[in-house]
Amino acid sequence: MALTHGDRRWHRPLLVLGIACGVVALASLAAMPFDDRTILGESVWVKSFKFGFSFFAYCLSLAWLLxxxxxxxxxxxxxxxLFAVISAAEVGVITAAAAMGTFSHFNASDDAFNQVVQTAFQFVPVMFLANVVIAVLVxxxxxxxxxxxxxxxxxxxxSSLGMFAAFFIVTVGGQGQRTQVDANGTEVPLNAGHGVGDLDGxxxxxxxxxxxxxxxRVAHFIGLHGIQVLIGLGMLLSFLAVRRAWLRDDRVRAAVVRWSAxxxxxVFATAAWQAVRGQSFTSPDAASLAAYGAAVLVAAAGIALTVARARRTVDAEDRTLELR
Known part of the structure; x- marks a missing residue:
């Protein structure tokens, strides 16, 4: 599975934005040791790092796909x-809020800067729909x-399911109206939060x-970056196909991809189920562990059967050639 092809051009706006978001992520990471300002116990630059990294990975993947x-x-x-324009606005206001040491998401302040931030967030559903349209076209x-x-x-x-999961962050959290202090010592009214059954922080x-x-956010992250995981898997299978004859049939590689997906x-569904039940991703109970295990075992069994069938087919073809 080649990343590039001579007659194909990557989507330039997404490519440029992806690189820019990578710069934002690196700059935010580099700023953390030198800027001791915090919000809810973490560096003001954590959010811009996370969003910069996520959009770096996703925009480059979408540029390749198109x-x-x-x-x-x-x-x-x-x-x-359209996806690139809205994404640029979202990452831009999140980075600006980080630089100013204040909240971006759930901020209910009526100052002019926050009104710009919240206006940019209003277009996130349009960004999601743009991604869905591309998925349908494909x-x-x-x-x-x-x-x-x-x-x-x-x-x-x-990735579409991962984006969709983000819309449930507010509805399942149930934190409601509250006030928190930002990095400047200013009390900021918030209208929601990320945690389920537990306050942020x-x-x-x-x-x-x-x-x-x-x-x-765990399920949101897992789903959103599923496309990068599968791209990496596809590249690995193509590399292995050079030495493994049974992987040279694209039907076999496709089956491995489908079982893995x-x-x-x-795993995505289980992470979402954990969140809805107010259970931390780092402290799964027996039911969650069973669900994660079932997901892995089903995929592993499907891949094992696919590989075994493919190897038998290649062995049979080799024996036929030897008899000629």
């Missing part, structure tokens, strides 16, 4: 540009070989995911 479309390329290109066309098509279709499904290092309650989907 270069592989064979039908309705202009339509896909237009929705990719469903009705074959892109590359079967393995590449499976990577793109399943990857977009997982007890998060893991860098991710901020709650260690004492549920957190839908199904297992990944199970």
């Amino acid at each position: 270069s592989h479309m064979t039908k309705l390329r202009r339509t896909g290109w237009a929705f990719g540009t 469903l009705f066309q074959r892109i590359g070989d079967r393995a590449v098509t499976a990577v793109i279709r399943w990857g977009l499904l997982l 007890n998060g893991m290092f860098l991710t901020g995911w709650s260690t004492t309650g549920g957190d839908m 199904a297992g990944y989907l199970g």
